[in-house]
Amino acid sequence: MFTYRLPWWRSSGTWKLWQSRHFPPRVWERCQLPGGKHVNTTVGQGQQVSAQEKQLLEDLEMPLARRETETLFQEQPETGNQYLEDALLRSYLKTHLPPKILEEVNQDLERFGNRLLTEIRPLGWECELNPPVFQQYDAWGQRVDRILTCSAWRRMKEIAAEEGLIAEAYERRYSNWSRLHQAAKLYLFSSYSGGFSCPLAMTDGAAKVIESLGIPGSLKNAFGHLTTRDPKKFWTSGQWMTERRGGSDVANGTETVARKQPDGTYHLSGFKWFTSAADSDMTLTLARVVDAEGQVKQGSSGLSLFFLKVRDEEGKLNNIQVQRLKDKLGTRQMATAELWLNGAKAELISAEGRGVASISNMLNITRIHNVIGAVASMRRMISLSREYARRRVAFGKLLKDHPLHVQTIARMEVQARGAFLLLMEIIRLLGLVETTMASEEDQLLLRLLVPVAKLYTGKQAAAVVVEAMESFGGQGYMEDTGLPVIVRDTLVLPIWEGTTNILSLDVLRSLTKSQGQVMDVFFSTVQKKLELASSMAKLEPPVKQTRDAVSSLAQFIQAAGSKGAVTMELAARDFSYTLARIYAGTLLIEHAARPGASSTDISAAQRWCQQELCPVARELQNSTYEAEEALADSALVYEGSPACCSRL
Numbered sequence: 001m002f003t004y005r006l007p008w009w010r011s012s013g014t015w016k017l018w019q020s021r022h023f024p025p026r027v028w029e030r031c032q033l034p035g036g037k038h039v040n041t042t043v044g045q046g047q048q049v050s051a052q053e054k055q056l057l058e059d060l061e062m063p064l065a066r067r068e069t070e071t072l073f074q075e076q077p078e079t080g081n082q083y084l085e086d087a088l089l090r091s092y093l094k095t096h097l098p099p100k101i102l103e104e105v106n107q108d109l110e111r112f113g114n115r116l117l118t119e120i121r122p123l124g125w126e127c128e129l130n131p132p133v134f135q136q137y138d139a140w141g142q143r144v145d146r147i148l149t150c151s152a153w154r155r156m157k158e159i160a161a162e163e164g165l166i167a168e169a170y171e172r173r174y175s176n177w178s179r180l181h182q183a184a185k186l187y188l189f190s191s192y193s194g195g196f197s198c199p200l201a202m203t204d205g206a207a208k209v210i211e212s213l214g215i216p217g218s219l220k221n222a223f224g225h226l227t228t229r230d231p232k233k234f235w236t237s238g239q240w241m242t243e244r245r246g247g248s249d250v251a252n253g254t255e256t257v258a259r260k261q262p263d264g265t266y267h268l269s270g271f272k273w274f275t276s277a278a279d280s281d282m283t284l285t286l287a288r289v290v291d292a293e294g295q296v297k298q299g300s301s302g303l304s305l306f307f308l309k310v311r312d313e314e315g316k317l318n319n320i321q322v323q324r325l326k327d328k329l330g331t332r333q334m335a336t337a338e339l340w341l342n343g344a345k346a347e348l349i350s351a352e353g354r355g356v357a358s359i360s361n362m363l364n365i366t367r368i369h370n371v372i373g374a375v376a377s378m379r380r381m382i383s384l385s386r387e388y389a390r391r392r393v394a395f396g397k398l399l400k401d402h403p404l405h406v407q408t409i410a411r412m413e414v415q416a417r418g419a420f421l422l423l424m425e426i427i428r429l430l431g432l433v434e435t436t437m438a439s440e441e442d443q444l445l446l447r448l449l450v451p452v453a454k455l456y457t458g459k460q461a462a463a464v465v466v467e468a469m470e471s472f473g474g475q476g477y478m479e480d481t482g483l484p485v486i487v488r489d490t491l492v493l494p495i496w497e498g499t500t501n502i503l504s505l506d507v508l509r510s511l512t513k514s515q516g517q518v519m520d521v522f523f524s525t526v527q528k529k530l531e532l533a534s535s536m537a538k539l540e541p542p543v544k545q546t547r548d549a550v551s552s553l554a555q556f557i558q559a560a561g562s563k564g565a566v567t568m569e570l571a572a573r574d575f576s577y578t579l580a581r582i583y584a585g586t587l588l589i590e591h592a593a594r595p596g597a598s599s600t601d602i603s604a605a606q607r608w609c610q611q612e613l614c615p616v617a618r619e620l621q622n623s624t625y626e627a628e629e630a631l632a633d634s635a636l637v638y639e640g641s642p643a644c645c646s647r648l
Helices: 012-022 051-069 087-096 099-129 151-162 167-171 175-190 197-212 217-226 355-389 403-434 440-470 473-477 483-490 500-513 517-533 537-560 565-592 599-608 615-621 627-638 642-647
Strands: 133-137 143-148 237-240 257-260 266-275 282-289 303-309 320-325 337-348
Touching: 087 099, 087 175, 087 403, 087 565, 099 151, 099 175, 133 320, 143 320, 167 175, 167 197, 175 197, 175 355, 175 403, 197 217, 197 237, 197 282, 197 355, 237 266, 266 282, 266 303, 282 337, 282 355, 303 355, 355 403, 355 440, 355 483, 403 440, 403 565, 403 599, 440 473, 440 483, 440 500, 440 517, 440 565, 473 483, 500 517, 500 565, 517 537, 517 565, 537 565, 537 599, 537 615, 565 599, 565 615, 565 627
Parallel strands: 237 282, 257 282
Antiparallel strands: 133 143, 257 266, 266 337, 282 303, 303 337, 320 337
């Protein structure tokens, strides 16, 4: 039987054990010896004890001899129901949801918050302690390629179905607010999920692709499995895109080919370099169709989208071989594998050559899930840091009574609040789009904000969780606290679903594709939101700062337009950061201007807008984006390298 120990900040039992060793009651509790035998450890009653029992008594009493010198100990931070303790989430839902929906959602989230504490949190830790194992051969030398996951991981899958973590978005019982309900649950679930948020992201993305295709008859069964609440029928999906020659560059990096069979299906052959959640039931993947002459078309126009089941009805792999499991920095709870496709049976589900366009819906959803994970990790670490500050004494007083320490937590809080409202805005827009209630402006804004939010919150989360880890001192660096797990798992967020630079270039593509119309929508939306808050005296400074930033951004766009493509590419990252900071600041102002807003809401808006909201304009003034600067960058990076020396 597997036994695991929760980290000190996750287990009340650890505290009870500590009490039992350091503060001896009159009668010790009954203790269990190896093998299940119990010994009554009552002291002073003259029982006859065995040698084994005597050793146990000595082990229990040993700390008492040192008790006088043990003047330093640290009390674990304890958090309760995360929904009830998240004032920002509750205030946002109260502001936006209709009363009847709010009542039902409140009840569900409070119940779910309790389940997170009592059931899901310990399962998540068990997933961390028992990562997946790859069994390539059985005892008789037969190749089996089994990915063995722990019981807690499998239970997480059942819970995801029971809670409707995917189904909620597609049942649409709350119309356009269904996505908000789903996002709130995923946000609460993320930090306790033991890595299971990742397969849920891809499952949601796959369901979205199938729905966008009109749920064709051949995929109706799969869609039903992806969106069911029945744990016995629930499927998770993979997203097999990355190959050896490219990550985000699928147009040039995809080598997998698809050969059509007489029955209309296809056999896929190729090597998939990263396949997250490789234990999933199905996947969507890209491949190049081989024509009658045995040729394939290169580039993105040669890619088509395929659906395949990972295993057949007998549980055997679908002509797939597992090369190995990846040895990752974090997300160790989840199986990420290298896979050979050796004629894997698949179904073409996009128009031939339209694979990239068809899978874009999946990428949008998984990027939004990435934002959810980023905001959730920030919230979790800040909550623990805040609670620790209420308990830890240093230099004669609690950490919460040290102004510099509280200032550091407050700065993290402002970042988390801006990221949270940016997430909620995307979810609100997605809900409108999915229920055909969105205007053309809403659709353009969603297209822009998804990559902006993903790239910016990924960077925010990486910085915030490291800062929060530091607030625990040396304890933050100890594995058995569980804090390094959160840090490691967060550090992947700037990489998953497109790195910062890749998504910055995607932001530029949204401008080009809309012929600049998306920026008109951005500016008008920001101005409308600011106008509603402009009459509040306490919000006058952040409103002015945001308007000044908008003016500087408009000037940058006008100036950069005459400088060519190189300037815009060099500015892409700072440009995207500018969009994120201006829009998040606007949302913080809007939230602070609502009836019943707290002084904390106002303070968060004020502090956010005190930072540089338009870094792209400053760097343009410094000539950072000139072609000559690009050459200087290259020289600076590669000075002294053999390649640089040979070129110069």
